[in-house]
Amino acid sequence: MLKVKLYQFKFGTIDELDKGEWTRRQHAIRNAFKHAWNGYVRDAWGYDEYHPISRSGTNLSNHGSIGYTIIDSLDTMIIMNLHEEYIQARDWVANKLDFNIDADVSLFETTIRVLGGLLSAYHLSGNDTLYLTKAKDLGDRLFGAFDSPTYIPFASVNLASQKGKPAHFAGGASSTSEAGTLQLEFKYLSYLTDDDKYWRTVExxxxxxxxxDKFDGLVPIFISPSTGDFMGQQITLGARGDSYYEYLLKQYIQTARTEPFYRRMYAQAMQGVKNRLIAHSFPNKLLYVGELAHHASTDIFPKMDHLVCFLGGTLALGATGGVKIKDYSELSVEAQEDLSIAKRLTETCVQMYFRTATGLAPEITFFETNVNGVDDMIIKDRDAHNLLRPETVESLFVLWRITDDNKYREWGWRIFKAFEKYAKVDGGGYSALNDVTTIPPGRLDKMETFWLAETLKYLFLLFEDPDSQSLPLDKYVFNTEAHPLPIFKPSKKIRGNGWDRS
Known part of the structure; x- marks a missing residue:
């Protein structure tokens, strides 16, 4: 059955608010973090994941915690100036965290959440060596995943044996997004430790x-560690494809835009997106990024994961370098086109929220391709859940920073209020939702760590005073888990050969 009863929402004029109101909103988001954190501390302290409805915690393995929730939250607490909570979390890292456990973990998830969280905490804490010591220990344990017959890493690794393991599906293939979303973290680890082994391996x-061989710069979503070849032919910027494209740009940014081949790969991929994946719905011509079942296909499958909503922010970042633009005519024609797509795609993502009964977006949206269609968006029963994802508010944050247009803040506030109304659990925590098209939406009893690491962080930064912004986008690059890492120029000793490719 298709869910087709969606609420039409027209974007209106945004009135200016005084600084006091923006500050009040930022405090509300800070309080939301405290509400989520306090529930976790009470019910699941030390566990990797939190289940706020049953008031319980679970670990990723039977052999102990690797600090998923705690480490993923460290830099958010620093940014929000939550001193008491931060000291509590740091104490756990210092006295309880031990990576020497017989557990198979996802190379990708552990890198972006835990390694990235430790590295960001190291920088933002003023170089607290506790975090770098833990990061190096973890990095060395994860490093075994790269010991494959090719340069492509295995999907998982055992933290005790440091042996990589292929995935249990897709013929043992790794996701292309996972293989291409490790570089920011391991390169920064090389920079901090003055050890080039991490850098050269991920490069x-x-x-x-x-x-x-690629298809207009686009890549299939699986790649084999055994043969090094792509597997399958599906192309998507959603699950298993998304952050590969994000990190093409962000690797270029990380080393102060000095490695041209990353910019080339990014530009080729974005041209492929424009040529082959962008489409428009009926009747209102909403811009969306579809999928291809086969690289040779010209038929765009009208499905877009919420994950794709990262692309608005990425395109805007690539077009402007992360700095505020006063005169758009100074941008190149290509950059102006990218920024226009960024804005239109983000508006579509916002509509995915505002057209549902709850004001929250589903995990997946389909788009109407029939010119006589009535509703632009179609939500299927199995896709109607919401996991508290950050991608839309991430793009709102980037676009506000670049344009100074307060409509992006207003849209973010409306999304936050919907989370407060439907996802907030009395007594502590926030829960993923079962069906955003119905009221009540039902709850799934899980608070993903990215709610603390990403969604609330981006919302908090969205309501900063524009005259005293932290983490400027021309000085920092956010990893795909929203952990800010400083832009740097590496020494010749540790850097790889990215300078030699064009």
Whole structure:
């Protein structure tokens, strides 16, 4: 059955608010973090994941916690100036965290959440060596995943044996997004430790992918660690494809825009998106990014994961360098086009929220391709859940920073209020929702760590005083879990050969 009863929402004029109101909203988001954190501390302290309805916690393995929730939250607490909560979390890292456990973990998830969280906490804490010591220990344990017949890493790794393991599906393939979303973290680890082994290894992954045949710069979503070849032919910027494209740009940004081949790969991929994936719905011509079942296909499958909503922010960042634009005519024609797509795609993502009964977006949306269609968006029963994802508010944050247009803040506030109304659990925590098209939406009894690491962080930064913004986007690059890492220029000793490719 298709869910087709969606609420029409027309974007209106945004009135200016005084600074006091923006500050009040930022405090409300800070309080939301405290509400979520306090529930976790009470019910699931030390556990990797939190279940706020049953008031319980679980670990990723039977052998102990690797600090998923705690470490993923560290830099958010620093940014929000939550001193008491931060000290509590740091104490756990210092006295309880031990990565020497017989547990198979996802290379990708552990890198972006835990390694990235430790590295960001190290920088934002003023170089607290506790975090760098833990990061190096974890990085060395994860490093075994790269010991494959090719440069492509295995999907998981055992933290005790440091042996990589292939995925249990797709013929043992790794996701292309996962293989291409490790580089920011391991390169920064090389920079901090003055050890080039991490840098060279993750860069070889990118060299290998660069040398493979692509389709207008686009890549299938699986790649084999055994053969080094792409597997399958599906192309999407949603699950298993998304952050590969994000990190093409962000690797270029990370080293102060000095490695041209990353910019080339990014530009080729974005041209492929424009040529082959962008489409418009009926009747209101909403811009969306579809999928291809086969690289040779010209038929765009009208499905867009919420994950794709990262792309608005990425395109805006690539078009402007992360700085506020006063005169758009100074941008290149290509940059102006990218920024226009960024704005239109983000408006579509916002509509995915505002057209449902709850004001919250589903995990997946389908778009009407019939010119006589009535509703632009179609939500299927199995796709109607909401996991508290950050991608839309991430793009709102980037676009506000670049344009200074307060409509992005107003849209973010409306989304936050919907989360407060339907996802907030009395007594502590926030819960994923079962069906955003119905009231009540039902709850799934899980608070993903990215609610603390990403969604609330981006919302908090969205309501900063524009005259005293932290973490400027021309000085920091956010990893795909929203952990800010400083832009740097590495020494010749640790840097790889990215300077030699064009």
């Amino acid at each position: 070889e992954v990118m060299f290998h992918i660069d040398d493979l």
